[in-house]
Amino acid sequence: MANPDIGLMPCPTKGCDCVAKVRKAVSGQRLLYLHCPEHGPLFYRTAKGQEMILEQATLFGPEGPPEPAPVPPPAPRAGPDPEPAPTPPPVTKPAAKGWHNPLEF
Numbered sequence: 001m002a003n004p005d006i007g008l009m010p011c012p013t014k015g016c017d018c019v020a021k022v023r024k025a026v027s028g029q030r031l032l033y034l035h036c037p038e039h040g041p042l043f044y045r046t047a048k049g050q051e052m053i054l055e056q057a058t059l060f061g062p063e064g065p066p067e068p069a070p071v072p073p074p075a076p077r078a079g080p081d082p083e084p085a086p087t088p089p090p091v092t093k094p095a096a097k098g099w100h101n102p103l104e105f
């Protein structure tokens with residue numbers, strides 16, 4: 001039986017755009033390793049390598065990826081649209097008193 005996929009993470013190989021599966025080797029040490037469709041199994045046998053997988057992988061466990069969360073419908077509006085704020089009347093400057101246009105007689 002193949003080792004179950006327990007998560008996904010981007011292939012750490014430089015230049016590889018694949019999403020590698022995260023698997024747990026059941027023989028010997030229970031190491032996490034990656035399986036890239038391009039690069040095949042990628043083993044990181046050191047503690048740092050295991051940490052790197054745990055930090056970067058999205059783990060979903062042996063049951064498989066979780067059901068994608070349903071997209072919540074847009075929240076219903078609470079009541080009708082509020083009245084738009086009344087626009088204040090344009091402020092008209094009172095004509096300056098005492099001002100006289102010298103060209104207008």
Ligand SMILES: [Zn+2]
Nearest residue numbers: 011016036039
């Ligand atoms: Zn790869």
